[in-house]
Amino acid sequence: MTDSVRDLALKCKQAAVQVAELSENDKNALLRAMADELEAQADTVLAANAEDMAAAREKGIGAAMLDRLALDQGRLAGIAEALRHVASLPDPVGEVTESHASDKGFRIERVRVPLGVIGMIYEARPNVTADAAALCLKAGNGVLLRGGKEAVRSNTAIAACLRTALRNAGVDEHAVTLMQDLSREAMMQMMQLNDILDLLIPRGGEGLIRFVNENARVPVIKHYKGVCHLYVDAAADLDQALDLAIDGKTTRPAACNAIETLLVHTDIAGAFLPKVTRALAERGVELLGDARCREICPDLGAAGEADFAEEFLSLKLAIAVVDDVDAAIAHIRKYGSDHTEVIASEDESVANRFVHALRAAVVMVNTSSRFSDGGELGLGAEIGISTTRLHAYGPMGAEALTIERFVLRGSGQVRHPESRSKAA
Amino acid sequence: MTDSVRDLALKCKQAAVQVAELSENDKNALLRAMADELEAQADTVLAANAEDMAAAREKGIGAAMLDRLALDQGRLAGIAEALRHVASLPDPVGEVTESHASDKGFRIERVRVPLGVIGMIYEARPNVTADAAALCLKAGNGVLLRGGKEAVRSNTAIAACLRTALRNAGVDEHAVTLMQDLSREAMMQMMQLNDILDLLIPRGGEGLIRFVNENARVPVIKHYKGVCHLYVDAAADLDQALDLAIDGKTTRPAACNAIETLLVHTDIAGAFLPKVTRALAERGVELLGDARCREICPDLGAAGEADFAEEFLSLKLAIAVVDDVDAAIAHIRKYGSDHTEVIASEDESVANRFVHALRAAVVMVNTSSRFSDGGELGLGAEIGISTTRLHAYGPMGAEALTIERFVLRGSGQVRHPESRSKAA
Numbered sequence: 001m002t003d004s005v006r007d008l009a010l011k012c013k014q015a016a017v018q019v020a021e022l023s024e025n026d027k028n029a030l031l032r033a034m035a036d037e038l039e040a041q042a043d044t045v046l047a048a049n050a051e052d053m054a055a056a057r058e059k060g061i062g063a064a065m066l067d068r069l070a071l072d073q074g075r076l077a078g079i080a081e082a083l084r085h086v087a088s089l090p091d092p093v094g095e096v097t098e099s100h101a102s103d104k105g106f107r108i109e110r111v112r113v114p115l116g117v118i119g120m121i122y123e124a125r126p127n128v129t130a131d132a133a134a135l136c137l138k139a140g141n142g143v144l145l146r147g148g149k150e151a152v153r154s155n156t157a158i159a160a161c162l163r164t165a166l167r168n169a170g171v172d173e174h175a176v177t178l179m180q181d182l183s184r185e186a187m188m189q190m191m192q193l194n195d196i197l198d199l200l201i202p203r204g205g206e207g208l209i210r211f212v213n214e215n216a217r218v219p220v221i222k223h224y225k226g227v228c229h230l231y232v233d234a235a236a237d238l239d240q241a242l243d244l245a246i247d248g249k250t251t252r253p254a255a256c257n258a259i260e261t262l263l264v265h266t267d268i269a270g271a272f273l274p275k276v277t278r279a280l281a282e283r284g285v286e287l288l289g290d291a292r293c294r295e296i297c298p299d300l301g302a303a304g305e306a307d308f309a310e311e312f313l314s315l316k317l318a319i320a321v322v323d324d325v326d327a328a329i330a331h332i333r334k335y336g337s338d339h340t341e342v343i344a345s346e347d348e349s350v351a352n353r354f355v356h357a358l359r360a361a362v363v364m365v366n367t368s369s370r371f372s373d374g375g376e377l378g379l380g381a382e383i384g385i386s387t388t389r390l391h392a393y394g395p396m397g398a399e400a401l402t403i404e405r406f407v408l409r410g411s412g413q414v415r416h417p418e419s420r421s422k423a424a
Numbered sequence: 425m426t427d428s429v430r431d432l433a434l435k436c437k438q439a440a441v442q443v444a445e446l447s448e449n450d451k452n453a454l455l456r457a458m459a460d461e462l463e464a465q466a467d468t469v470l471a472a473n474a475e476d477m478a479a480a481r482e483k484g485i486g487a488a489m490l491d492r493l494a495l496d497q498g499r500l501a502g503i504a505e506a507l508r509h510v511a512s513l514p515d516p517v518g519e520v521t522e523s524h525a526s527d528k529g530f531r532i533e534r535v536r537v538p539l540g541v542i543g544m545i546y547e548a549r550p551n552v553t554a555d556a557a558a559l560c561l562k563a564g565n566g567v568l569l570r571g572g573k574e575a576v577r578s579n580t581a582i583a584a585c586l587r588t589a590l591r592n593a594g595v596d597e598h599a600v601t602l603m604q605d606l607s608r609e610a611m612m613q614m615m616q617l618n619d620i621l622d623l624l625i626p627r628g629g630e631g632l633i634r635f636v637n638e639n640a641r642v643p644v645i646k647h648y649k650g651v652c653h654l655y656v657d658a659a660a661d662l663d664q665a666l667d668l669a670i671d672g673k674t675t676r677p678a679a680c681n682a683i684e685t686l687l688v689h690t691d692i693a694g695a696f697l698p699k700v701t702r703a704l705a706e707r708g709v710e711l712l713g714d715a716r717c718r719e720i721c722p723d724l725g726a727a728g729e730a731d732f733a734e735e736f737l738s739l740k741l742a743i744a745v746v747d748d749v750d751a752a753i754a755h756i757r758k759y760g761s762d763h764t765e766v767i768a769s770e771d772e773s774v775a776n777r778f779v780h781a782l783r784a785a786v787v788m789v790n791t792s793s794r795f796s797d798g799g800e801l802g803l804g805a806e807i808g809i810s811t812t813r814l815h816a817y818g819p820m821g822a823e824a825l826t827i828e829r830f831v832l833r834g835s836g837q838v839r840h841p842e843s844r845s846k847a848a
Contacts, residue, residue, distance in 0.1 A: 367832045406785065407788075408788040
């Protein structure tokens with residue numbers, strides 16, 4: 001007999017009460033013990049992963065997915081290292097973010113507390129099992145994990161290591177709970193548990209995110225697509241802009257913080273476009289231009305409406321020529337996904353206009369979009385990049401898995417002193 | 425022809441772009457002009473309210489609801505004063521909450537920006553129309569308002585004043601949009617607009633909150649019921665505890681921060697219960713006790729399971745005797761609504777145990793639950809009290825209607841310097 005989804009989640013919630021009360025030292029020791037256990041059980045985890053890989057190959061799954069699924073000694077060491085790194089980060093729980101005395105005489109503090117229980121829905125990467133569990137535990141939460149079917153044996157082996165470390169530390173192992181029933185019905189049930197789960201984080205392709213967003217009753221923070229733009233202004237340093245385009249597009253095209261569209265100010269289009277298109281083409285990038293771009297670079301393919309809305313996730317880039325920063329802003333407002341937007345400009349007032357007008361989670365001036373990452377932005381680690389404009393926006397670290405609440409300490413203050421039992 | 429709900433919301437979103445860029449001074453002048461306009465149009469607003477009142481009386485609506493609906497010169501002056509007060513509060517938009525230099529040489533800032541467009545769904549109180557619009561505008565947002573049917577004439581008259589002030593200031597009046605179609609279908613349409621609305625705040629009775637929570641695709645922050653407890657510990661100052669019970673229960677029993685249940689440590693039950701029950705009964709409170717309570721106070725009615733889960737919103741209180749702080753915590757975990765919980769105890773370690781073990785939005789030591797209010801807690805004003813453990817928890821002021829995002833300023837930094845066009 002297996003537990004129902006609801007029973008599993010309830011057990012996780014019960015365990016989360018214990019996790020919320022763990023000290024910083026206990027949590028960090030636990031995370032390090034998890035890393036040790038993963039290394040000790042490396043053979044078991046890699047054997048499970050080999051089975052997942054064989055089954056995936058048999059199903060004819062594509063090379064990109066196979067790469068996301070694959071583990072080896074090096075990747076496993078990386079997962080263990082990531083756990084130890086999370087242990088080394090500051091503990092957000094208990095942080096007093098504000099403290100003042102009320103004019104009535106009591107003290108008011110805002111204090112960070114864990115969210116409670118976090119549901120994670122993800123796809124093929126088995127490292128997410130350990131990464132997400134680590135950040136959730138660091139922030140004092142329980143976590144209910146629903147990974148991809150392809151990775152079920154790998155995820156189960158990794159979760160077993162994490163739970164061994166929990167048991168050895170005397171913590172209820174249900175704090176990290178991996179769902180074994182990977183049916184769509186079970187996922188639907190999970191998404192309805194708004195009396196148990198405090199937050200649902202879906203990470204994966206557009207289809208998965210949309211499905212969760214349309215069906216969940218638990219609050220959702222989306223990690224949606226990144227249709228990121230680089231706008232090269234008339235006042236840009238064109239050498240810098242060239243580097244930003246190359247770094248943004250070619251260093252990891254499958255990442256959500258890669259650029260998908262290059263917008264070029266008409267005044268420098270004649271000077272910049274031949275250079276940038278040559279440099280990108282040399283690096284294997286397929287280039288699509290709008291009509292104005294193709295007047296300057298007639299060899300480019302034609303970029304249509306749909307190309308400007310697409311997250312290519314590959315060595316493909318759409319290019320448009322725009323009249324000025326306002327036209328660039330209008331284009332981004334139409335096609336952007338609120339992820340990361342970059343302007344290359346030495347004109348501070350133009351740069352500020354761009355920063356203020358756009359509502360993306362991360363807006364950059366003269367910096368590569370590829371820095372839109374929790375580690376690079378000083379969060380230490382990330383559970384994902386939120387494109388939901390609520391609670392957390394942009395890269396989310398451990399702090400984003402907590403909430404501030406109010407704690408008051410007084411000496412019998414009442415709101416209506418005239419109501420006191422001894423009042424006249 | 426009236427606009428569809430979607431068209432209305434789109435117009436509001438368009439206007440919100442303009443509101444987001446208003447300066448602090450412009451926003452404050454606008455809020456003051458709204459107050460002036462409300463005072464100038466007092467006769468019109470009061471006449472509209474008189475029509476709402478007459479229609480409500482004709483429908484046989486109860487006294488409590490009629491009181492919430494009623495406006496007079498004094499209440500209208502209060503609404504105008506609240507608008508001026510919001511104008512006097514600090515502007516959260518643009519606040520830099522963090523700033524540091526990356527080791528790569530660019531600067532990383534976290535900056536507060538408006539959420540975008542906020543949907544408010546509320547019931548009979550017409551003052552919410554002005555209060556909610558004021559806080560949303562202060563935080564740079566557009567607001568789509570859906571008030572109760574009973575108050576439609578009052579709300580329309582108030583919204584007309586707010587929009588006159590917007591027009592006079594040259595701001596698109598759709599920034600404050602009051603829905604005229606108050607059908608359930610229109611509300612359902614509003615709740616599905618997750619590509620337009622960034623947040624939905626329902627304020628009202630349990631039925632409304634549940635309906636919104638179960639049907640919305642827009643992220644919801646609930647302002648749910650307050651089943652607040654006062655736990656009187658063995659180490660309590662019993663005179664203080666008596667005052668906390670009287671203030672918590674009797675000074676405004678219909679408020680969500682009033683106490684609904686009194687928990688008393690068994691060691692002091694014999695000394696405290698006769699006193700507190702007499703004082704409360706003298707003030708007209710109906711008292712229900714569990715079996716252990718009634719051993720000491722046999723005249724009390726019997727409190728059942730359902731009484732401990734109910735938000736009475738009236739002069740009614742359930743009482744239980746508990747063995748210790750852990751039993752109190754267990755009771756509150758079972759019946760509480762994560763709103764406000766109070767312990768009366770002079771024992772700091774017991775008080776800390778209570779504070780840490782409970783996940784309520786506001787937890788208090790020796791302080792009246794009635795201070796759980798945005799104004800009292802230093803927020804200046806509140807749009808409500810969140811019982812959703814995400815984004816904002818507890819009283820929500822203007823800051824809670826904004827979100828922090830990342831702004832990076834560099835000088836051409838790239839993540840992979842070896843990819844530079846001029847790299848070796």
